[in-house]
Amino acid sequence: MTAAPEIGSARLRSEDAKLITGQTNWTDNIQLPGLLHVAFLRSPVSHARITRVDVEAARQRPGVVAAFSGADFADEQGSLPCAWPVTEDMVLPDHPPIAVDEVRYAGEPVAVVVARDRYAAADALEAIDVDYETLPAVLDMEEAIKEGADLVHSDKGTNQSYEWVFEAGDIDAAFRDAPVVIERRYIQQRLIPTAMEPRAVVCSVVGDEYTMWSATQIPHILRLMLATVTGIPEHRLRVIAPDVGGGFGSKLQVYSEEVICLLLARRLGRPVKWTESRSEGNASVHHGRDQIQRLSLAAEADGRIRGLKVDLLADMGAYLMLVTPGVPLLGAFMFNGIYKMDAYTFKCAGIFTTKTPTDAYRGAGRPEATFGIERLMDELANELSLDPLEVRRRNWITHEEFPYDTIAGLTYDSGNYEAATDKATELFDYDALRAEQAERRERQDPVQLGIGVSTFTEMCGLAPSRVLGSLAYGAGGWEHASVRVLPSGKVEVVTGSSAHGQGHETAWAQITADRLGVPFEDVRVLHGDTGISPKGMDTYGSRSLAVGGVALYNACDKVVEKAKRVAAHLLEADEKDIEFAGGSFSVRGVPDQTRSIQEISLATFAAHDLPEGFEPSLDSDATHDPDNFSFPHGTHLCAVEVDTETGFAKIRSYIAVDDVGKVVNPLIVEGQVHGGLAQGIAQALYEEAVYDADGNLTTTTMADYLVPSATDLPTFTTDRTETPATTNPLGVKGVGEAGTIASTPAVVNSIVDALRPYGVADVPMPCTPERVWRAIRGGGPEHSPRPGAGGGLGSAGGEA
Amino acid sequence: MPRVSVEVDGVKYDDDVEPRLLLAHYLRDRLGKVGTPIGCDTSNCGACTVLLDGMSVKSCSVLAVQADGKDVTTIEGLGDGHGLHPLQQAFHEEHALQCGYCTPGMIMAALDLIRENPDPSDQEVREGLEGNLCRCTGYQNIVRAVRNAAGAMRQSPAQEEATR
Numbered sequence: 001m002t003a004a005p006e007i008g009s010a011r012l013r014s015e016d017a018k019l020i021t022g023q024t025n026w027t028d029n030i031q032l033p034g035l036l037h038v039a040f041l042r043s044p045v046s047h048a049r050i051t052r053v054d055v056e057a058a059r060q061r062p063g064v065v066a067a068f069s070g071a072d073f074a075d076e077q078g079s080l081p082c083a084w085p086v087t088e089d090m091v092l093p094d095h096p097p098i099a100v101d102e103v104r105y106a107g108e109p110v111a112v113v114v115a116r117d118r119y120a121a122a123d124a125l126e127a128i129d130v131d132y133e134t135l136p137a138v139l140d141m142e143e144a145i146k147e148g149a150d151l152v153h154s155d156k157g158t159n160q161s162y163e164w165v166f167e168a169g170d171i172d173a174a175f176r177d178a179p180v181v182i183e184r185r186y187i188q189q190r191l192i193p194t195a196m197e198p199r200a201v202v203c204s205v206v207g208d209e210y211t212m213w214s215a216t217q218i219p220h221i222l223r224l225m226l227a228t229v230t231g232i233p234e235h236r237l238r239v240i241a242p243d244v245g246g247g248f249g250s251k252l253q254v255y256s257e258e259v260i261c262l263l264l265a266r267r268l269g270r271p272v273k274w275t276e277s278r279s280e281g282n283a284s285v286h287h288g289r290d291q292i293q294r295l296s297l298a299a300e301a302d303g304r305i306r307g308l309k310v311d312l313l314a315d316m317g318a319y320l321m322l323v324t325p326g327v328p329l330l331g332a333f334m335f336n337g338i339y340k341m342d343a344y345t346f347k348c349a350g351i352f353t354t355k356t357p358t359d360a361y362r363g364a365g366r367p368e369a370t371f372g373i374e375r376l377m378d379e380l381a382n383e384l385s386l387d388p389l390e391v392r393r394r395n396w397i398t399h400e401e402f403p404y405d406t407i408a409g410l411t412y413d414s415g416n417y418e419a420a421t422d423k424a425t426e427l428f429d430y431d432a433l434r435a436e437q438a439e440r441r442e443r444q445d446p447v448q449l450g451i452g453v454s455t456f457t458e459m460c461g462l463a464p465s466r467v468l469g470s471l472a473y474g475a476g477g478w479e480h481a482s483v484r485v486l487p488s489g490k491v492e493v494v495t496g497s498s499a500h501g502q503g504h505e506t507a508w509a510q511i512t513a514d515r516l517g518v519p520f521e522d523v524r525v526l527h528g529d530t531g532i533s534p535k536g537m538d539t540y541g542s543r544s545l546a547v548g549g550v551a552l553y554n555a556c557d558k559v560v561e562k563a564k565r566v567a568a569h570l571l572e573a574d575e576k577d578i579e580f581a582g583g584s585f586s587v588r589g590v591p592d593q594t595r596s597i598q599e600i601s602l603a604t605f606a607a608h609d610l611p612e613g614f615e616p617s618l619d620s621d622a623t624h625d626p627d628n629f630s631f632p633h634g635t636h637l638c639a640v641e642v643d644t645e646t647g648f649a650k651i652r653s654y655i656a657v658d659d660v661g662k663v664v665n666p667l668i669v670e671g672q673v674h675g676g677l678a679q680g681i682a683q684a685l686y687e688e689a690v691y692d693a694d695g696n697l698t699t700t701t702m703a704d705y706l707v708p709s710a711t712d713l714p715t716f717t718t719d720r721t722e723t724p725a726t727t728n729p730l731g732v733k734g735v736g737e738a739g740t741i742a743s744t745p746a747v748v749n750s751i752v753d754a755l756r757p758y759g760v761a762d763v764p765m766p767c768t769p770e771r772v773w774r775a776i777r778g779g780g781p782e783h784s785p786r787p788g789a790g791g792g793l794g795s796a797g798g799e800a
Numbered sequence: 801m802p803r804v805s806v807e808v809d810g811v812k813y814d815d816d817v818e819p820r821l822l823l824a825h826y827l828r829d830r831l832g833k834v835g836t837p838i839g840c841d842t843s844n845c846g847a848c849t850v851l852l853d854g855m856s857v858k859s860c861s862v863l864a865v866q867a868d869g870k871d872v873t874t875i876e877g878l879g880d881g882h883g884l885h886p887l888q889q890a891f892h893e894e895h896a897l898q899c900g901y902c903t904p905g906m907i908m909a910a911l912d913l914i915r916e917n918p919d920p921s922d923q924e925v926r927e928g929l930e931g932n933l934c935r936c937t938g939y940q941n942i943v944r945a946v947r948n949a950a951g952a953m954r955q956s957p958a959q960e961e962a963t964r
Contacts, residue, residue: 012892019900020888020907022835022875029834117829119818196839196847196901196935245837245901246935278840501899501936667895674938675898702844702933710926710939 197245288361496536517583676739
């Protein structure tokens with residue numbers, strides 16, 4: 001009897017058991033004998049020369065074991081790595097884990113204390129004396145690239161790290177005599193990823209063997225990078241990512257604190273622990289987004305796109321971290337979205353400022369690009385008085401055209417934008433909402449209705465190694481899995497892609513159960529420890545399933561192939577005649593003669609009677625390097641009610657129809673979409689990392705940086721279409737970032753749509769009530785707060 | 801140092817503590833009750849929520865000395881020792897968690913919410929949990945889980961009582 005397929009079933013997550021009972025192993029939970037606690041003193045200023053650091057008084061404080069300045073580590077701390085030198089002449093400044101001569105952002109580590117407990121360590125920070133000679137803060141990218149601008153790195157002579165250019169088609173011809181040209185300048189505000197678990201590091205040393213536990217997304221990459229930076233041989237360093245409480249890209253990093261904890265353990269011969277407080281984390285965890293986008297779109301009078309020009313300034317912050325320079329370039333392949341066009345140019349300059357470094361944050365380059373093109377499509381629709389869905393229909397790749405080579409040089413393997421859009425408009429009741437919008441406009445309702453559209457795709461499943469190589473990325477994009485079939489027939493799966501909330505343990509067990517025909521409960525998934533999982537490229541870029549899941553699929557197939565040989569031997573049949581289904585091997589045409597995979601496993605363990613030359617093990621591993629990215633897509637529709645008197649925008653309904661290919665676990669997919677939507681909506685409405693004129697981060701706490709609460713978000717309606725990826729045997733695409741990528745433009749488009757009659761063409765993000773209110777009052781003809789001619793909004797009138 | 805006498809998840813403790821020691825750190829660092837995590841330092845996130853004499857508090861904004869003579873229930877004290885509490889069960893069944901870092905606090909806050917309002921609407925759940933931030937779920941499944949758990953607890957109030 002064959003069990004119901006696991007792939008596609010809404011299995012409840014096996015990882016929940018520990019998480020809902022408080023038995024989780026967060027890094028900060030780890031206790032070791034003799035454990036010391038680490039605290040960092042951080043720069044209170046944006047940019048300064050350090051003229052003196054005196055840690056002597058701190059050393060004398062009770063309970064303090066050691067205190068060090070950056071100078072104390074100058075010979076061994078090296079420079080934090082940047083693995084993505086995007087151009088040959090990229091300016092790559094040194095980045096000491098603890099500042100030595102100069103600080104370049106508020107929050108940069110300046111000194112470190114090691115003490116018997118976290119309170120003593122924090123107390124001792126107050127006894128450290130640092131003299132700063134203030135230097136000019138560099139905060140505005142457009143100012144920073146002007147001649148004679150104050151410099152972040154004075155020895156480099158420029159604030160520009162690199163310029164990266166992509167060109168396809170004849171862009172001049174596309175813009176020459178174009179009937180419509182739309183030019184816009186959009187700001188992608190700076191965001192703070194804000195994983196709920198603050199970062200934490202524990203490091204121990206026994207002899208010359210080092211173990212690091214870190215709240216990281218990338219135990220494998222971290223190990224290699226730490227070995228490179230510190231000189232500790234890679235095989236003497238084990239990195240463990242225990243239970244990790246969210247990442248969103250922020251834990252895809254090699255951080256100062258990780259390097260310094262390793263050096264402290266080495267220097268002191270004692271285990272150390274550092275746990276960040278939220279307010280130091282907001283200033284020192286890498287930030288995301290932060291671009292100025294200058295966009296030009298040329299189109300025919302019927303709305304067909306001729307060409308697109310993208311000119312970006314991307315804020316690197318003060319230093320280049322692990323993949324900082326490459327993040328905006330991921331957008332180069334996505335600004336064209338789902339649309340056909342004749343010509344496209346992309347230019348991005350990476351700019352240094354005296355702010356916290358930026359790096360990957362959920363979506364990493366693709367949300368920024370998707371925002372740009374989806375906002376432009378609405379502007380184009382408005383210019384031509386077309387429905388925003390209609391202008392998209394006239395430009396998108398139709399389902400018959402796949403595989404499709406895009407203007408940005410990618411091959412989209414599959415998709416069906418029509419089907420997703422049809423489903424979304426039906427669920428949304430698009431026509432009825434348009435009718436209500438017209439009616440509210442007609443009666444000049446102070447609460448206006450807006451409809452926002454986002455028809456998006458994204459590239460995920462990072463990544464084909466040859467493509468990464470062509471982009472000068474410092475590593476490959478493969479993933480590894482191994483399958484161990486135990487003597488009892490139970491199965492251990494080891495994956496190089498470790499989860500921090502994504503549910504790998506459940507989904508990987510589902511894949512294994514189906515492929516090997518074993519019960520779901522008989523599979524255990526191991527990950528997140530270089531001592532257990534020897535190879536891996538870790539978790540980011542929605543790559544786990546599309547790359548790591550396929551590695552697992554292939555490893556399972558290898559197990560079956562091995563077992564077939566044993567089955568043929570035991571059943572005294574030719575291997576060609578062995579069939580495998582539902583965990584059972586049989587001889588074709590002789591269905592009553594079978595051996596279960598568990599029996600084969602036991603026979604292999606005993607090894608009494610195996611085929612000649614058969615190595616007694618079914619264990620198999622596989623490393624999968626994808627041929628192509630995968631391309632989830634979907635149509636998101638947002639209805640927003642904007643109170644024109646207060647500027648308050650409230651999402652009334654939100655429909656997300658996503659096509660993520662084949663679904664392994666619909667429960668997990670829905671959860672990922674929900675969380676992605678929340679983060680994308682948060683960018684549109686709530687979140688912004690704000691620096692004051694002196695370069696101080698003013699959003700250091702959760703009271704200032706507005707991560708949305710349950711009352712700030714709507715109930716979502718999610719649905720799917722399913723167009724399998726053709727580039728992997730599972731047909732899967734990835735879902736980790738789709739919701740975030742799609743939702744930000746849907747929300748902003750809806751707000752602008754509501755306010756079109758007021759002459760509003762844009763509201764900068766986050767669209768706070770004040771900004772919406774100012775846009776209404778400042779955006780219309782004659783700065784009128786009234787909708788169109790002859791309006792009459794009463795209380796919204798008055799001085800603009 | 802002041803002495804505190806406190807009962808945590810049914811076990812009595814007498815300890816000398818620094819007056820400034822936060823309840824969250826007392827639970828985690830002194831008692832090893834690490835089921836209650838800490839997510840911020842401004843009492844905004846709610847990850848460290850526990851019950852103090854049955855009322856939800858953010859244990860990062862309560863001093864250990866303030867718990868003297870009181871009864872503390874953490875996520876580790878839920879359930880009857882064998883099965884899951886209805887809230888834990890509902891969070892599992894409704895996929896109301898991903899990374900799970902906010903979950904202990906979310907469940908403890910929800911317990912207090914249901915105590916005050918045994919049959920909350922969606923909006924009442926959202927408002928009741930406003931002080932607990934989640935970065936993974938978008939809250940939708942949390943709202944459903946809490947309402948389902950409230951229903952289950954109305955059906956069998958004895959089980960609810962057993963966790964108090």
